Amino acid sequence: MKNEEEHIDVREKLLKLPRVKARDGFENELLRRINLLETQTVKSTAKKGSFWESLFGRKSLAWSVPAMGLAVIVFVGVYTIFLNNGGNEMVNVNKSVSNEMPQKNAAPNNEPLVTMNDIFPTPGKDITNDLEIGRTPKTEKKSDIKTGLNETYFDQSPNPIVPSKTNVIDSKMESTIYEKAEDVGRTGKSIKKAEEKEVGNMNNGVLKEEKKSDESSRSTDTEKKKTSPMIKDVEKVKSEKGNNDVKDKIETRVKEETKIKDDTRVKEDAKKKEEARKKEDARKKEEAKKKEEAKKKEELEKLKEKIKDN
Amino acid sequence: MPEYRKYTDEELILMFQSDDVEAFNEIVFRYKNKVVNFLYRYTGDRDEAEDLAQDTFIKVFRSKHLYKEIAKFSTWFYTIAVNTAKTNAKKKSRMSTISISDFDPENEKDFDLKDTNLTPEENANAGIENYYIQQAINSLDEDFRNIIILRDIQDLDYEEIVTITGLPMGTVKSRINRGREKLKKLLIDIYPYKET
Numbered sequence: 327m328k329n330e331e332e333h334i335d336v337r338e339k340l341l342k343l344p345r346v347k348a349r350d351g352f353e354n355e356l357l358r359r360i361n362l363l364e365t366q367t368v369k370s371t372a373k374k375g376s377f378w379e380s381l382f383g384r385k386s387l388a389w390s391v392p393a394m395g396l397a398v399i400v401f402v403g404v405y406t407i408f409l410n411n412g413g414n415e416m417v418n419v420n421k422s423v424s425n426e427m428p429q430k431n432a433a434p435n436n437e438p439l440v441t442m443n444d445i446f447p448t449p450g451k452d453i454t455n456d457l458e459i460g461r462t463p464k465t466e467k468k469s470d471i472k473t474g475l476n477e478t479y480f481d482q483s484p485n486p487i488v489p490s491k492t493n494v495i496d497s498k499m500e501s502t503i504y505e506k507a508e509d510v511g512r513t514g515k516s517i518k519k520a521e522e523k524e525v526g527n528m529n530n531g532v533l534k535e536e537k538k539s540d541e542s543s544r545s546t547d548t549e550k551k552k553t554s555p556m557i558k559d560v561e562k563v564k565s566e567k568g569n570n571d572v573k574d575k576i577e578t579r580v581k582e583e584t585k586i587k588d589d590t591r592v593k594e595d596a597k598k599k600e601e602a603r604k605k606e607d608a609r610k611k612e613e614a615k616k617k618e619e620a621k622k623k624e625e626l627e628k629l630k631e632k633i634k635d636n
Numbered sequence: 637m638p639e640y641r642k643y644t645d646e647e648l649i650l651m652f653q654s655d656d657v658e659a660f661n662e663i664v665f666r667y668k669n670k671v672v673n674f675l676y677r678y679t680g681d682r683d684e685a686e687d688l689a690q691d692t693f694i695k696v697f698r699s700k701h702l703y704k705e706i707a708k709f710s711t712w713f714y715t716i717a718v719n720t721a722k723t724n725a726k727k728k729s730r731m732s733t734i735s736i737s738d739f740d741p742e743n744e745k746d747f748d749l750k751d752t753n754l755t756p757e758e759n760a761n762a763g764i765e766n767y768y769i770q771q772a773i774n775s776l777d778e779d780f781r782n783i784i785i786l787r788d789i790q791d792l793d794y795e796e797i798v799t800i801t802g803l804p805m806g807t808v809k810s811r812i813n814r815g816r817e818k819l820k821k822l823l824i825d826i827y828p829y830k831e832t
Contacts, residue, residue, distance in 0.1 A: 332813070332816075333813065333816035333817065333820060336788070336816045336819055336820050336823075337788045337816065339769060340769070340784070340788035340789050340819075341788060341789070341791065343677070343766055343769060343770075343789060344766060345669065345673050346669075346672055346673045346676040346677075346682065346685070347669045347672065347673075348668040348669055348672040348686060348689065349686060352668055352672075352686060352689070352690070353661075353664060353665075353668070355686075355690060356664065356690045356693055356694070359690055359694060360694060360697055363694065363698075
């Protein structure tokens with residue numbers, strides 16, 4: 327308080343200083359500044375909005391929402407259709423190409439294979455392809471090339487074996503024999519007839535061929551080689567028929583045994599039934615005796631009572 | 637508006653916190669003259685004082701949620717005003733030493749030459765004596781000037797000044813005493829001081 331009293335005159339002077347008032351337009355100016363700041367802050371917050379907000383947030387770009395949605399749906403649809411159909415087609419194309427490959431490999435001018443990698447090249451593949459341009463293909467390496475007496479051939483691409491005419495005939499004959507033999511085996515009794523027919527036909531063919539071979543002065547050894555597979559087939563058919571007979575015999579034996587067993591079972595059952603009947607008869611007799619005895623006793627008792635009454 | 641006059645400052649700021657803009661208008665109405673007067677005495681420039689007063693109100697507007705009922709609203713408000721005045725003083729001191737290469741056309745106002753002559757309005761409001769007193773206040777150190785204005789012009793309590801400045805009570809009292817002494821000396825040197 328001492329300090330206050332010391333300089334009280336200065337304090338009074340300061341307190342007496344006229345009060346400065348705010349100007350008339352102070353509040354309006356303040357409002358204007360506040361509105362300005364608010365708009366600036368709104369702009370800054372709008373700038374800070376995310377990518378999606380800037381895309382779809384504006385009212386002027388309201389049409390972009392359904393447009394973008396449709397575009398996405400169409401893209402997804404096309405993509406899925408491509409995956410379902412296009413992918414399979416590509417695989418089929420590759421399969422067909424791979425099926426054609428052996429013949430193309432056999433041909434001297436090989437065309438390049440169409441693979442998925444060719445259609446959708448992997449990154450960096452072009453560089454490796456460029457590097458491989460100067461190189462010779464693997465099949466042309468000296469180590470892979472084998473030389474015969476008068477010609478060269480590639481080991482990795484063997485020519486397909488073209489069947490000779492005789493082999494074709496043999497294969498046809500074999501197929502007919504097997505087919506017919508199977509059919510005959512099913513019918514049972516007509517086996518022998520079929521065998522005779524087939525063997526006869528075959529012998530006729532062989533004879534014809536022998537005649538031809540005699541005429542063309544070829545050796546009989548080669549003809550034997552040609553006929554030998556047919557004979558083997560006939561023997562096989564015979565052995566199969568024999569096996570069928572054995573099976574039939576076994577089946578008949580089994581049937582006989584089962585019949586015998588069934589008869590014995592029936593007899594045993596009949597015996598058991600007779601024994602059961604006898605037992606039942608004996609029981610019934612005993613019961614009847616017991617009833618008679620009980621009746622007699624009752625009659626006796628009644629008589630005794632009458633006697634007593636009398 | 638008349639409805640809001642019955643509310644206290646604290647009630648008004650609470651209403652404004654719940655987005656009642658009319659409450660803010662009432663606060664502006666109550667404090668605009670006080671803060672302009674304080675800032676005018678602090679800066680010595682009427683326009684600058686009004687600008688700073690508007691800055692103070694804008695700060696209140698934007699940071700209304702920061703007020704808590706622990707202190708009086710007037711204390712919180714004057715704290716904002718003092719800080720605004722201090723930062724402005726720092727800016728001005730920086731501008732005085734700034735090179736011409738840092739010239740910013742948007743802040744061209746800062747480079748305007750200060751009109752030291754009295755305006756007719758100022759002449760009407762205060763006499764020559766007041767002018768010299770104001771000059772003496774302006775020549776005080778910032779630490780003393782701040783507290784002297786709050787105590788002897790705005791007539792705030794010691795406790796309020798303590799909370800506004802964040803200084804201990806003893807420091808506040810000693811600064812007030814020393815400030816008055818300095819002011820007295822200045823007034824004697826500048827203006828033939830008459831003992832009343």
